[in-house]
Amino acid sequence: xxxxxxxxxxxxxxxxxxxxxxxxxxxxxxxxxxxxxxxxxxxxxxxxxxxxxxxxxxxxxxxxxxxxxxxxxxxxxxxxxxxxxxxxxxxxxxxxxxxxxxxxxxxxxxxxxxxxxxxxxxxxxxxxxxxxxxxxxxxxxxxxxxxxxxxxxxxxxxxxxxxxxxxxxxxxxxxxxxxxxxxxxxxxxxxxxxxxxxxxxxxxxxxxxxxxxxxxxxxxxxxxxxxxxxxxxxxxxxxxxxxxxxxxxxxxxxxxxxxxxxxxxxxxxxxxxxxxxxxxxxxxxxxxxxxxxxxxxxxxxxxxxxxxxxxxxxxxxxxxxxxxxxxxxxxxxxxxxxxxxxxxxxxxxxxxxxxxxxxxxxxxxxxxxxxxxxxxxxxxxxxxxxxxxxxxxxxxxxxxxxxxxxxxxxxxxx
Amino acid sequence: xxxxxxxxxxxxxxxxxxxxxxxxxxxxxxxxxxxxxxxxxxxxxxxxxxxxxxxxxxxxxxxxxxxxxxxxxxxxxxxxxxxxxxxxxxxxxxxxxxxxxxxxxxxxxxxxxxxxxxxxxxxxxxxxxxxxxxxxxxxxxxxxxxxxxxxxxxxxxxxxxxxxxxxxxxxxxxxxxxxxxxxxxxxxxxxxxxxxxxxxxxxxxxxxxxxxxxxxxxxxxxxxxxxxxxxxxxxxxxxxxxxxxxxxxxxxxxxxxxxxxxxxxxxxxxxxxxxxxxxxxxxxxxxxxxxxxxxxxxxxxxxxxxxxxxxxxxxxxxxxxxxxxxxxxxxxxxxxxxxxxxxxxxxxxxxxxxxxxxxxxxxxxxxxxxxxxxxxxxxxxxxxxxxxxxxxxxxxxxxxxxxxxxxxxxxxxx
Numbered sequence: 001x002x003x004x005x006x007x008x009x010x011x012x013x014x015x016x017x018x019x020x021x022x023x024x025x026x027x028x029x030x031x032x033x034x035x036x037x038x039x040x041x042x043x044x045x046x047x048x049x050x051x052x053x054x055x056x057x058x059x060x061x062x063x064x065x066x067x068x069x070x071x072x073x074x075x076x077x078x079x080x081x082x083x084x085x086x087x088x089x090x091x092x093x094x095x096x097x098x099x100x101x102x103x104x105x106x107x108x109x110x111x112x113x114x115x116x117x118x119x120x121x122x123x124x125x126x127x128x129x130x131x132x133x134x135x136x137x138x139x140x141x142x143x144x145x146x147x148x149x150x151x152x153x154x155x156x157x158x159x160x161x162x163x164x165x166x167x168x169x170x171x172x173x174x175x176x177x178x179x180x181x182x183x184x185x186x187x188x189x190x191x192x193x194x195x196x197x198x199x200x201x202x203x204x205x206x207x208x209x210x211x212x213x214x215x216x217x218x219x220x221x222x223x224x225x226x227x228x229x230x231x232x233x234x235x236x237x238x239x240x241x242x243x244x245x246x247x248x249x250x251x252x253x254x255x256x257x258x259x260x261x262x263x264x265x266x267x268x269x270x271x272x273x274x275x276x277x278x279x280x281x282x283x284x285x286x287x288x289x290x291x292x293x294x295x296x297x298x299x300x301x302x303x304x305x306x307x308x309x310x311x312x313x314x315x316x317x318x319x320x321x322x323x324x325x326x327x328x329x330x331x332x333x334x335x336x337x338x339x340x341x342x343x344x345x346x347x348x349x350x351x352x353x354x355x356x357x358x359x360x361x362x363x364x365x366x367x368x369x370x371x372x373x374x375x376x377x378x379x380x381x382x383x384x385x386x387x388x389x390x391x392x393x394x395x396x397x398x399x400x401x402x403x404x405x406x407x408x409x410x411x412x413x414x
Numbered sequence: 415x416x417x418x419x420x421x422x423x424x425x426x427x428x429x430x431x432x433x434x435x436x437x438x439x440x441x442x443x444x445x446x447x448x449x450x451x452x453x454x455x456x457x458x459x460x461x462x463x464x465x466x467x468x469x470x471x472x473x474x475x476x477x478x479x480x481x482x483x484x485x486x487x488x489x490x491x492x493x494x495x496x497x498x499x500x501x502x503x504x505x506x507x508x509x510x511x512x513x514x515x516x517x518x519x520x521x522x523x524x525x526x527x528x529x530x531x532x533x534x535x536x537x538x539x540x541x542x543x544x545x546x547x548x549x550x551x552x553x554x555x556x557x558x559x560x561x562x563x564x565x566x567x568x569x570x571x572x573x574x575x576x577x578x579x580x581x582x583x584x585x586x587x588x589x590x591x592x593x594x595x596x597x598x599x600x601x602x603x604x605x606x607x608x609x610x611x612x613x614x615x616x617x618x619x620x621x622x623x624x625x626x627x628x629x630x631x632x633x634x635x636x637x638x639x640x641x642x643x644x645x646x647x648x649x650x651x652x653x654x655x656x657x658x659x660x661x662x663x664x665x666x667x668x669x670x671x672x673x674x675x676x677x678x679x680x681x682x683x684x685x686x687x688x689x690x691x692x693x694x695x696x697x698x699x700x701x702x703x704x705x706x707x708x709x710x711x712x713x714x715x716x717x718x719x720x721x722x723x724x725x726x727x728x729x730x731x732x733x734x735x736x737x738x739x740x741x742x743x744x745x746x747x748x749x750x751x752x753x754x755x756x757x758x759x760x761x762x763x764x765x766x767x768x769x770x771x772x773x774x775x776x777x778x779x780x781x782x783x784x785x786x787x788x789x790x791x792x793x794x795x796x797x798x799x800x801x802x803x804x805x806x807x808x809x810x811x812x813x814x815x816x817x818x819x820x821x822x823x824x825x826x827x828x
């Protein structure tokens with residue numbers, strides 16, 4: 001099945017909003033085997049909306065439209081679509097009740113602008129929006145489905161998940177199966193080499209996709225199979241997944257698209273243990289990442305950001321002699337940072353970083369991108385030197401992931 | 415003038431890449447008065463590229479195409495465009511010299527895949543790409559310009575800035591003038607009210623736009639004027655900008671689209687002063703933001719992330735009695751955190767946060783979103799309570815900005 005996405009909103013054309021909705025829809029649709037063949041962003045002018053509808057490709061079976069469903073006068077999508085399909089609006093009291101109930105939760109009452117949001121096209125199917133006032137609409141016209149959803153990301157996602165994807169799945173003659181494997185700390189090319197002979201021997205119907213993102217490689221094993229053959233394919237998939245898992249070993253940190261800080265947090269909670277950080281080049285990004293997760297106060301004690309040598313010495317107990325002889329970016333210093341914060345903040349585990357994030361501060365012996373990472377724990381201290389490249393932001397990002405991954409591996413082995 | 419953007423790349427349709435290039439182009443084009451009327455994202459199939467070119471709106475004068483110019487076999491844009499315009503490729507040795515020089519900088523030599531990147535369409539104008547191997551192409555056909563650029567953001571931006579925007583400006587009968595004013599700490603609706611009577615009395619030809627982003631409101635004062643009247647309009651603009659600045663007062667932190675942490679960093683450097691942080695609910699995000707700026711080691715000493723009460727007490731010197739009587743989220747505690755880190759890390763300034771980021775941990779007296787912020791400095795300690803709302807991520811983001819802004823205002827008054 002083929003789909004097109006049309007996003008309506010002058011703010012996208014002016015660059016005030018980045019169209020992240022379309023990327024999210026593209027991912028979800030590809031998972032159910034629907035191919036997005038075009039994304040079109042247009043202004044909220046009726047003529048632009050009509051032109052985009054006229055331009056839909058003959059082979060398109062689903063047209064997903066977002067935006068222009070708010071209560072203000074420049075939100076014209078519902079009216080334009082209703083006219084386009086020769087439809088008319090009728091007041092639906094149950095929609096108004098829903099709007100009233102939503103407002104009541106915020107201690108407010110709907111105003112005159114909200115009442116027309118309860119007008120709904122006669123011929124369209126209502127896709128309930130529990131998250132907001134603008135309801136989703138689905139027309140069957142010209143041999144395809146047209147779906148109109150609000151542009152607010154969590155409202156669009158809710159309608160797509162509950163009202164659209166189930167229909168797409170039900171209409172697919174084929175079943176689409178997916179398994180994810182998230183790998184940290186292995187460059188994509190090394191990973192490809194490691195699984196090359198397994199990948200080239202995959203049975204028919206199974207395929208592997210690499211989804212790269214900074215510092216992490218996500219592998220997606222997919223199968224497309226007629227419903228009658230589903231159980232056979234599921235067995236195939238399970239067997240291949242088992243082989244792939246063995247090849248990935250401890251480098252695979254999750255079989256779901258979950259951030260590393262969530263995995264680490266879960267493992268710490270299960271172990272009833274805590275972590276602290278002593279950060280130099282990462283400047284607080286490790287502890288900020290850990291504490292971005294709700295409930296992280298159960299296992300994050302805190303951290304020290306030691307940007308200056310004085311803080312390394314006085315707040316973490318790094319020996320002044322080592323700072324002078326070896327420099328701040330060195331194995332003895334990063335180990336003492338980890339051990340120092342673990343002792344002073346009384347945590348079970350402690351992560352430390354010291355590196356040259358750049359663009360300045362590099363030398364021949366310690367070029368920009370050199371990062372030492374240490375992990376102090378109940379059974380001693382681990383440390384390793386990394387070369388993270390020339391980009392300051394990426395060096396911080398990759399160092400955060402490498403540090404969290406060291407803790408993840410240690411927790412698995414503890 | 416009207417433009418369309420066509421982005422080529424299956425990774426955009428699959429949602430593996432968010433199309434941030436188009437947003438950036440939309441912003442820059444709107445600044446020179448070019449209206450983007452459509453953005454189309456398509457796969458790298460030749461038929462899809464041809465269909466998109468055929469569908470360009472008759473009123474479009476500029477077609478900006480990105481993507482599909484790499485050295486691998488699925489990069490077909492150059493060939494498809496060359497065919498489309500009845501053009502042919504010719505080897506341009508100066509392009510190959512440029513590619514060789516780029517590779518030499520990385521200690522590499524071009525391979526067989528790179529050589530065809532020096533083939534260039536005869537009829538096209540070369541838009542030099544100093545940042546990469548794929549050169550920009552500009553055709554004049556069908557009464558409009560077609561520009562093809564790589565999809566790599568910094569390469570696309572370089573070509574647009576140096577090769578495209580100057581041409582657009584030169585062709586505009588009208589001159590477009592813009593002034594930016596970035597405001598922190600004032601809700602958009604309050605701001606609109608404050609400048610309402612000024613805005614409604616703006617002289618003809620001047621207009622104001624609100625560019626909202628979380629926690630910050632950017633105002634853009636724009637004028638469009640015939641070149642002969644430029645000096646008159648510049649005088650008008652200067653006068654209105656002066657009035658607007660007076661209305662915004664200290665709430666305006668920059669007259670350029672610059673992040674707050676850069677402004678704060680510059681002020682600290684000028685003052686020859688340093689800052690430290692003591693963070694609870696922001697979990698290290700303030701110090702991570704400050705240290706994201708190259709050269710920040712000159713003014714960031716470091717920080718303590720005190721997620722647990724024990725760390726607040728032992729690393730920052732918060733009195734245990736105050737923690738017990740007032741709780742961690744309280745004015746006495748946040749003030750002691752700021753003063754404690756300032757004293758222990760020996761900085762001139764110190765920022766502290768303590769709040770309920772949620773989703774759990776709220777109470778009637780201290781609901782989710784309650785955040786105390788303190789700033790300790792040479793002349794004493796300032797503190798304030800904020801209500802940041804129910805979303806954990808936004809509460810952290812808004813708290814970081816509110817804290818940095820408190821320091822910015824103090825540095826202005828010091």
